[in-house]
Structures are given as structure tokens and as C-alpha cells.
Amino acid sequence: MQYPSEIKDFLKGRGSSLGVYKSGPGTLAFLASGMLASGSSVVVIVPGAPELARLKSLFSLLLSPEDDPRAEAPWRALPTYPPGMPTLSAWASRYAFLNFATATSRPRLCLLTVDNLLPKWPPRQVIEESSIELAAGEDMSRELLLEQAALWGYRRQPMVESPGEVAVRGDVLDIFAPGYASPLRFEFFGDTIEYIRTFDPATQRSQAELPRMRLLPVASVVFTDASRAAARELWESMAVTGELRREAKAVLENKLETGDGTIWPGLFYEKPASLTEHLPKDAVYMLFDASRLRSRLEEVEYGWKQFLEVEAAQRGFGWPGPRLCWPGGMARKMWLAGRQVLFEDLVLGHGKHGPDMPEKAVERFTDLFWKPGEDKRPWSALVSGLRDWAVSRRQVVLSFHGERSRTKFLKMIEHEGISLSTQYHPGSTGLFALVSPLRQGMELTWNRTLILAEDVLRPEGGEESGRAAARPRPG
Template sequence: MTPPPTKELPWQSLLDFLENRGSVFAVSGLKGASPAYLLSQIAPRVRSPILFLTCDEIRAEQRAEEIRFFADPDQKVLLYPSWDVKPFQNISPSPEVLGQRWEVRDELFRTGTSLCVVSSLSAILEKVPPREIGRRLALSIIPGREFQREDFTSKLQGMGYTRVNVVTQKGEFAVRGYLLDVFSPASPHPLRIEFFGDSVESVRTFDPDTQRSTQDLENAVILPVKEVLFFPEFQENTAAKLKKKLEEEGAPREAVQEILEKIREGISFGGVDNYLPLFYPSLESFLDYLPPETLLFLEDPPELEDRLSQIWAEIRESWQEQAARGEFWPTPEELFLTREDFTGFTGLFSRVVLQGLEIGEPLLEKAGIRLETDSNERLRSDLLSSKSEEGILHLLAQRIRTGAEKGISTLLPCSNLHAAQRLQEMLENHGLRPNLSAKSFSAWTPADSSGWHGTLLLGNLHRGFSFPKAGLTIITESELFGEKRPRKRPAIPLKDHALAAFSELQLEDYVVHSDHGIGIYRGLLKLTLGEEEHDFLLIEYQGGDKLYLPVYRLNLVQKYAGGGESGPRLDRLGGTSWEKAKKRVKKSLRELAEELVKLYATRTVLKGHAFPPPDELYREFEASFEYEETSDQLQAIKEVQKDMGGEKAMDRLVCGDVGFGKTEVALRAAFRAMMAGKQVAVLVPTTVLAQQHHETFSSRFSAYPFRVEMLSRFRSPAEQKKIIQDIAKGKVDLVIGTHRLLQKDLVFKDLGLLVVDEEHRFGVAHKEKLKRLRANVDALTLTATPIPRTLQMSLTGIRDLSVIETPPEDRQPIRTYITEFDEEIIRDAVRRELRRGGQVFFVHNRVQSIDAMGRFLRKLLPEARIAIAHGQMAERDLERVMLSF
């Protein structure tokens, strides 16, 4: 970005300090994302690596995202993470975290001046293998280079890689003939190495979802994915140190002997990473990897000081708890930097101290400046309090105009083009002329905003700031419409995995053959026909009859998807039961088709309500959705909105798996209907689902004057009677309920939209009533598992279909740890989640002993409120527990 056109940059004195390489420079007054902006202005002039240090992991992730938004394209920004487990426990950090740590340290060897590392204090305190190990173990893969392939795979295993059949995640490798697939933390995509003999013939990347090669590479780097490496030299070093501790320091013999045996055998185990000091002659600090000219940015030193004390208190507490149980671990000082170590290391580098408050007296004695910036913390509350019929952006429009008159450019980063176009339309409705730019921030200049009321940029930024002296105000989507959760990588539509259901087929699963009916899958086997060997599926039918199906006829078989705990009845090979069943279904379908054709012919003739086009308030409601929409979800919303604008009554089926975003499609349809003065009914099959929908709809509509009610057995008879009366009077805008909505005493004043969730779970009688209810109103059906006849109607044009096949991005990374049953691990994991404000599912394997496990947990965690739920409970008791959770 070109600096603002002023005689002197607001941060000129900081540039002078860096030119002379002073010791400490303090900058105060920084609010919002302004520290990241300042760093982006400094970095091109520094010509050295930068370490941005903050107090905790969450803040480190936020700062890394902010710096990436502002940074030049050639500025590499990496997050150096801390362990994702508590120290001195029998659980190891995830391979993803350890691999990412190796990647950052390796980049410090390779990248040089254009690298910015963002890290938390806890990550910096964790000691690491010495630099010499990292340099020696990094494998450079170049076509033409020779490797003994057996030695190569042994080295991968020593570096912590897990051998698998198919590579999908970092830290895995697979060998198939002359192909070796490996997913290194140093590569954004897995690598496919093709050998000719022991020589590397080619190196390619491949897509882990399709397993197809994507790009040829001239070279690649493979890094370790563990910090404890099981190579003979390190195992011998560890054994020697353990013997010494046993003989000289009186370590508990039984605990040490068990660890010693595992290490001698090369067996990794949960918590082995805590023995890092025993594997190497000495450990180093991450700060040892930094060149002497590195520039340190320290965010809020007083907070860092407090956090340092807190981290060490937690480390000592954890170590003492384990020592009291007779377990052996290295001392905390062997595994972590002490306060004195940390202070000594940071004192070796030039440091820029960043503070939001005034500069303290000690720092004023050194170099320092105050930059007048302001955050947007109060912006959303100001917008909501000044909300008018024109929407919430009226005040924002005034501020953008005022800023433009003062020569201040207002930038509005949007996470995607759809969001940018939506915000542009909303601002234009307030008489502004915003500029929609495809540029990144680093390519933007103030000239791009000249003559415009604000500039919309594409990029992820959580929070903005105002910096008048720099002529800049940045306002983000989250600050306007509420928290957003950006997508970190494009989601893969499930249609690309058409064979996924079959690949999940397990032995003893029921399968359906289109000609022979239902049988049991007994496995895949090879048979020799003539002189050739072929693969066959073995399917067993009633009476032990067997069908050998060639794999090229897989299109005739699919996994049985019916319900019932006892399983379906098997058909007999050559019998008539399957043919009779198909004839019965065909007859029922013909009768149903005749009835449906009449019903839908009637609906086509009857005119529905043509809803007015979406307005400003609808766009605001859209923008307040807390997740980024998937492409399929946007298409479904577009199709529903188009139907609602037509004169023919809508009857659309939206099909998508659980969690794919069907409810948001219904929410937007309901909003538009209610804005047009129509009532909305949402019909669900269970009381629990009614409660969940009531909470979701009430929350999303809380900022708007809509009355949302629920009719279910959780409402008393008196409450239900009052709600029904108010529905008839038009005082209720939206009602959610079970089959109670289908009773004759419920009359709507002006029903405009009916939403049915999981229609196939309603009985025949309920469906008959549904037909009458939806005769001349817009109908939207949501389903995760459409019944065949519903899907058939959609495909033959009787009913419109929208399919959401793209899953949303994982909202929290899912990590699985396998460990022995350990009270300490259970207590720590649950308490950590409760401190975060979260909830915990504890899954037990037997109903008969679940109450005993509940008593054990109440004793272990007296501060937690613990409830028990299982499938053998009375329905109402189970519902009560689920709802209280």
C-alpha cells in the first residue's frame, strides 16, 4: 500500500529507530487491527525476519490472520503453534501441530528476510530439538536423486510418519509399487514420488480427496512430524540418560523401566514428547533459530508478564500432580524456558513494544511514540441503536460521507464476492457510490478510493480500526453484522465422492442387488477363471446361497439403507420374493402418482402469493448469518427466493445432510414472508426438534419485530390455547410445532409459508392433513434423507428440488486421542472445556453400568452438572435431559 500523502509518516520515528537498530521502542495507542497494519508498513523497510509475540494461542491466530490481510504478497506469514495438550500427561500433541512447528523452524533456514512469524508466549517457552537435527533431517526430493527405498521408508517412520493405505492427512505415507505418497507439513498438498529403481523419476502433488495427481514439481521438502524422533542414535542417548536418572537421582524404578523398554523397542507412546530432553544431547529454544537481526514485536508486555507467571504455575502444578502419583517425567526446567531464560533471549534482539494504553514511565525513558487510533468496538451497538426503517447502515453511510470530506478513505473488507456485492447494493440504497475492487489491501492505494464513498476489498479480517493521521478507516463484516466464521479452505462437494458409500461397506453389511434383492456382504475375494485372476464381491442370500459379483458390475449393488434394529429379511437367490416386492412397490407408486398428479395439477392452477423483492432489511438479515454460505447453499437460497417471487405457489424440496445449512434457507424464506405481512408455520416431527428450531429462529429474528411461538407438549394447555387464539388474530408471525399444528382448532389468519422438516417421518394421516394445509400456500420441505417417492416426484418435475451437497467447513478442528482410562486426563479435559464455557459428551458403552459411571464422574468433577441419557429411558425423561443440555 502507498503511504498516506503527508509530509511525514506518523511512524517516522519508529523507522528512524529501526534504521539505527536501537534496543527498545514503544508504540502506544494501537487499537483493533492497527498493530498488524503498522507491522505491514514497517516490514518492507526492515530487511530481516520478524517475530510477533502475543500472550495466548487464540490471539496469535487472530494476529496472524490480520497480518496476512495487510502484508505484501512476498511477505510470508506463519503461525508457530504451541502444544495442543497439557504437559506431563500420557497424551501427545497432534502431528498437525508438531509438523507446523517443524515447518516454521525450517522456513527460518530458507526464507530469510521476508518471513513474519506469529506466536504465543507458551509456544516460545517450549524447548525444541537442536538446529543441527532440523537441518540434517530435512529431506530434499529432486528428480534424479537416488534413495534406497527401504531406508527411505524407515527414515519416514523415524521422522514420525504413519504408514497407511491411502494418504489423506499430514504425517501419513503410503507405498504402492514404485509410487510413494507422503504428506509433509512443508507442503500444502501431499506429494507423490515415483521411483525408477532407487532413482526419483518424478515428484507431483495430488488431491487427497480424489487421489489424482495435480502438478509436477522440480523439488520438494519432507520434514519430520514429531519432535521426538525414533532413530537408533537418539534411542541410545535416551536409554543412557534414563539409566543415569535411575541410578543417581532416585527416579521411580518401575516407571523408568517401562519407559526404557518402549524406547529401546522403538515404540512411540502417548506423552513421549515430554521426554524430549532425554533424546538429544541438549535442547534449544525457538529463539535460537532466529537470526541476530530479527525484529521482535511484543504485544502488551505487562500482560505477557502476567501470562508468563500463569504458564509456569500451571506447568509446576501439572508436574507435581504426576510426581505425586509415582510417575517419572523430566523436570519442568528441562522442558521449558524459565523466566530468566526468556528475558535473556529476548534481550538479544531489537524490540518494538506495542500497547493499547498510554506509554508507561519506564518506556518513556527510552524511545517511543503514541499513535492515535480507535477501534470499532462500539460500532455495531451504535448502528443497532440508530436503526430506522432504512436499516442499520444509515449511520454508517453518514460516517463514510463525513470521512470522505476529511480525506479519510474507508475500506470495507468482505470475505467473498457475494458478500461484497450485497454490501455494495446496501450502501447504494443509502445514496453512496462504493467502489468494489478486486485488489488486495497491499495493492490498494488512496487514489483507488478517490471520488468514491468507501472501497470494498476481498479478504478475511476480523476487526478494523480508525487511523485519522494515516487517512484510513477499516470496517469489517463482523463489526457491521456480527461475528463471521470464515472458511479456511474450499469445501469439497460430496458429489465428487460417488463411491464413498460403497467404500464404507464393511463385512456383514446388508446390500441390495437390483436383480436378486437383499443379501449380506461377505467380503472381496479373488477367483481364477481360465488363466486369469479376477476380483469378486461375495454376497450371501437366504439359505446360504452365494452370489459372486464381478467388481465391474458394482453398479448393480448398493448398501442397504433401511431402518430397524433386527435387520431386513434376506431374499433367496432365484426366488420370487424380490420380484413380488418390486411389483407391489410399482403398483403403490402408480396409485400415488395418480393422486399426486391431481394434487399438483390443482396447485398449478391455483395462484399463490407473489412476494415483493428482497429489501434492505432482508439484505441485513442475510449478512448477519454467522457462517459463510457454501455455493450449494447460496444456489438453494436463490432458487427458493425466485419461487417466492412467482405467482405459482412454491413447492420445493431442499435436500442436504445434517449441518449443511438447510435451516438457514428456511430462515431467509420465513423472513421474506413475514416482511410481507404473512404468517409462517414450521412443522417438525419431534418435540426436541421443535425446541431446537424455536431457539434458532428466535435468536436469528431477535433484532426484528417478529413474534415467534412454539406449540408442543412443552407448552401448558393454557399457553397453547392463548397461542392458538393469537395465531387466529394474526398476532403470531411464526409458529413452530409438531403434529399439533395439524389439529382442526388451529386456524391461521393469513398463512403464507409452510416449512416442513423431515416430512417422511410423519404418518399417513398427518400427510393427508398436510396436503390440505399446503394447497395454496408456498411450501418448503427440508430433508436429510428424502424418501424415494419424494425424490421421484422432484426428478419428474412435479416438485422442485434443491440439493446442498457441499459440507460447511469444520467449525472446530476435531482431534482424537487414544489413551488408557486415566482419571487425571478425564478431569483435566472436562475442566478445560468447562473453563472455555463449553459442554462435554461422555460416551459410555453399557446401559447397565451407566449410572455407576455417572456416580464416578460426579465424585471426580463435583463442580460439573452431570446428567445421564440413554435409549432405554422413557421418552419424556430423555427429552427433558436433552433439552436441559
């Protein structure tokens, strides 16, 4: 990888903080992927959902193990954490992330929005102790599995459709668990798990057979005899001091009695954790649009204040805000937990402490092919461009929305004598055809790299133009 000297020094462990200027999400994704490949864990923090979606697409493109689809990707994204009551679907995603972040010592990449630093989280020990490995062929009582699922917040339904739901029909147990894109079907023979399969909830048809799976909680807190007793003691202490209204305490007590684990962790555990306690200890922190992170955190802090005011007005009693979230000043210090790379704009009067790594957005066909007539002959323009880029560029990465469109393109481009690899590594050179949700493109001039989404390869002008770009012209 052709890095500037400042980046090379940082990769060698020199310096605790580095700025990157005139850059963008593609450069961050390349740099993070390179750090991961060199054996360093990475934590990427972004302001909000749009930046999260863009970088998720890029990491899907650059870090998906296409040579072995069953292999676990070395990265995981944590969705946004807006103010509100805990829900099973949101906490299913969070437990999948927390398990990924804490369950292994191998280098890994954690992508998250800055609003996740404000709320309080379950202690790390709770996460480490709250998982069950289940394998086909092993003995496990269906009733025992159902009981454990109930303790962890799963709700029994006639049919499983959403994360956190479980259903039983005869010797079959269906469950939608964190970390899986589809629900899972356990088929029992007596007290033995005979098969574990993913299935489509709409058609109920099986998809793929799994040799094993990991079951995680979906409720925001994990009930055990000890945790229930500790929570009751905590609430009584808070009620005595006036921190918790008796009406609020009654609502929480009722959740314990009914097995409803949708309780904010900060209001259940006496010593909740910050999110950074779950993240890799030796990670490099990469802050995207760093100058916006502080203001975004202030917006979210104000959002929590407004939410709690509305709750108090509607219920007639309030929840103790300081028990739910960390102070804003403390949350802002959390990204200082490790060495930092700040992707930021150069502000007048502030010193520059890193390299320029220029990146330009490529949003449409004409950003690449602007000469007269090229939009009328899109296939010819693209073929000519690929031949030129194979020589002039270090990497050209084409991203397709699905396997079908990629396969179709590869068959057509083969007739032009152009070959593209379907397996990617940050240190490789050449032309690549990969699959990801990416919708836009970018040019990394510092690295002579083009990343082009399928949408960019088609000229504007509707369906006919799109089809023209997707097939060769005769002659």
C-alpha cells in the same frame, strides 16, 4: 507510511526499545509489515491464542502474495504450546514454523505465543539437517521415502487424514507433511516421481499439481544412529544420579525400540535449544500487550508443574521438569534478544518512552454508520461511505472471507463507479478488497486507515439485513 517521528527514528536504527500507546493489533500489523517491507525481520510475541488468531488474520490480510498464490508468504505463525505429552499433529506445525524460521536468510516475520519460550526445543542443527527436497521427475525409491518417513515419525495408515500420516497403495504414496494445508499424493513410475499433487482427504480428489515439495519430520525428536546412542547415554547418566527414575528410563527405551519419537526434546538431546536460537538473529521483537506477557508466562509455568504432578500420580513415577522447560526467569529474558517495540498501556508512575498511535475497534455496522436511517439503507450508506473514504482516508481495506464473496461485491460496486484494488502494499493508498479470515475491523486514526471485515459491512438484524447489505437497492 505516515509514522510518528519516534517510529521513524527507530526504523533508522536509533534506540533499542520503544513503547507504543493507545494502540492495538491493527497498528502492530501495519508497523510489522512496514518493517518487513524495509528489509527487517520481525518476531511478534503475544500472550495467548485469542491475540494469535487476530494477528494471523491481519497478516493474512496484509502479507499474502495474491499476485502469485504459489509464492510463499513472508510470515509464519507458531501455535500455542500448552503443557502435555508431545503429539505428531502439534509437532508437524512446529516443524513447519522452525523450517521457515531457519531455512532462509531473507527478511521474515515470525508470530508466536509467549508460552513457546518456556519448553526446550531441538538444536538448530537438527532442524537444518532434517529436510528433503522432492521434485516431480526425479529418481526416488518409494520404499526409501517410506523408510525415511517412518524414521521421522510418520505413521502408516490405510488412508491419510491428519498430519503425520502416510499411506501406500500400489504406485501411489500419500503423505500429510508439515507446512501443507492438504495431504500430498506421490505417483511413481518405477523409481521415478511422476507427479506430486495435493488432494482432498474426504473425496480423495486431486487439487493442485506441485513441481516440488519439502518433507519435514513430525515427531518431536529425530532418530538417527548417533542420536539414539547419545540419548541412551544421557538417560543412563540421569538414572545413575537419580534424576531419571528407572521406570521412566524403561518407557523412553521402549520408545526407541518401537520407533516412537514422541519424546520431549529436552529429555532427548543433551544440549537442547531455546526457541530464540531458531529465530532470525537480527529481528526486531514486537511485544503485544507487553504488560501481560510476564504474568501469562507464570501461568504456563504453573500449568507445566500441575501437568507433571498429575503424570507422576498416574504413572507412579515422574518426569524431570527442569529437563523439559527452561526456568521462568530465563524464558522472560528471551524477548530481550533483539531491539524491541512494546505495545503497552501507560501505567501511572512509569515514564512514557514512545508515541501514541490511537486505534479504535470497529465491531459492527453502526460503529461506522450511526445516523438515523442508515441501517435501513445499508447499501446506500456503504456506497456513500466508500466515496467519502476514498478522499478522506489514506487506506480503506475491506476483508472478505472468500474469493466468491469478494468477486460478488466487486461486481456490484463497479456499477456505482467505485474501483477497489485486489493487490495490497503497505505504502499504497486508496481502496482495497482482499481476502482473509478477519472477523472484526479497526480504525487507525494515526494513519487515516480503516480495516473492515465483511461481517462489519452488514447491519445487525439477521439474515435479511445481511442480504440487504450485500446487494444494491433498486433505483
